[in-house]
């Protein structure tokens with residue numbers, strides 16, 4: 001018996017490290033589907049990534065407003081501790097006085113929302129050889145019933161008991177040895193936990209999966225590269241796109257990328273999951289003639305069957321790493337007396353799209369950054385009119401076949417907007433888009449697929465094009481007009497929150513939490529958190545007081561891949577702290 005318990009203990013510690021503190025104070029979270037659907041309206045909690053299934057990141061709270069916000073001050077700060085810092089791209093969740101917040105290196109903490117005291121922490125024991133492309137970040141968790149669910153860098157999905165932090169189930173989403181990983185917050189739809197995968201830089205095959213949230217049992221899987229079979233309850237559920245090789249050449253579709261690395265949103269009106277897909281693999285587009293469906297696209301998926309209902313490809317035959325993963329936000333607007341069921345998305349490629357969310361039809365699109373070179377515009381269906389002079393050349397055309405022509409292209413591959421989520425204010429009817437103005441030198445090289453190795457066939461150097469790079473823009477989705485712009489020296493890399501208090505909150509790499517006037521862009525509040533902010537703020541009400549939290553900790557893709565942007569960010573310090581603010585009690 002003794003040897004058994006010893007080996008059991010060793011096995012457990014080899015997999016996870018779970019520490020739970022016997023405080024006994026926290027209530028067991030019990031989050032229902034209804035709680036998630038109503039998350040935006042219920043101001044006493046934040047139970048989903050995006051603050052509601054549509055991901056609008058809008059709060060009806062207004063105790064914090066343009067008049068009061070100047071008095072806002074820190075209530076507590078919680079450190080993730082240890083030597084493990086790096087990028088903190090998380091959005092916290094709050095339920096019944098407990099905050100659940102993920103951190104770099106696949107860690108998660110439960111914290112008392114009033115005192116900032118730790119209730120438990122869980123740290124995934126990651127194997128050697130994980131392959132996150134763009135820092136060891138995590139963007140958040142999902143809550144369902146008494147579970148907290150999050151993805152880890154070795155492509156596991158872990159469900160913890162929300163009271164103790166103990167593992168209740170764990171599932172594998174893909175092989176980390178083949179380049180799969182997970183950094184996105186999972187989403188709960190109709191009792192299922194819905195996830196994507198990362199790994200588009202390693203030639204994985206993107207997919208969307210739905211599991212029973214209570215048990216982790218797989219319900220359906222939908223590959224996002226044309227030609228791969230989907231499954232529903234263990235049975236074949238149709239080949240994605242109907243067949244292979246309609247928009248791909250040769251065997252390239254087998255390692256076609258289209259990673260679903262940012263997760264998605266859900267629109268209860270149309271009962272559709274919206275999920276974006278990343279670049280086709282490899283980056284070198286000359287190796288894969290065709291549109292390469294469903295890469296660099298937005299997909300609408302039926303949650304009951306896992307079937308693709310519509311798709312909209314933002315960058316067909318992508319040659320610039322313009323991943324199409326950015327969030328699709330459902331919103332309604334009135335035009336000629338009629339309500340339009342729309343969805344908006346701001347793409348890496350620099351264009352902002354308004355689609356009919358019932359069928360994916362293009363309504364309008366416009367650039368939201370300056371000096372775009374790769375396309376001359378969008379046609380009447382929203383398809384880009386490619387500027388061939390901005391497509392990096394084919395290595396096969398060079399003298400020794402080793403390198404194609406280098407071109408300068410705007411935006412850079414890190415995008416006019418990257419992962420950092422925008423917000424939609426129901427009050428101003430504007431989108432608040434964290435964007436970046438930059439370009440890149442890019443060229444192609446020969447490459448062949450090797451399991452577990454980078455699969456790009458491209459080289460690049462990112463370059464600033466103005467004095468500033470970051471730009472928070474207030475965009476009118478009906479006209480395409482940019483109503484105001486807040487310029488930031490370093491690239492913006494964190495999410496945005498809009499509130500009925502006429503405020504827009506976000507953080508910058510320089511460390512500031514900023515509160516801007518939603519109508520004018522005027523700075524109403526700033527506070528330096530001591531490290532760069534690349535997380536997404538939330539707000540909620542407790543005991544009659546409005547709280548606001550944001551995670552601080554500089555990192556992410558920019559310091560790894562930013563090229564000549566390094567000059568702007570070289571003095572920024574790492575960190576790992578949840579800052580929580582409120583107004584003084586009076």
Ligand code: CA
Nearest residue numbers: 039042045046
């Ligand atoms: Ca809520």
Ligand code: CA
Nearest residue numbers: 200279321323
């Ligand atoms: Ca990519």
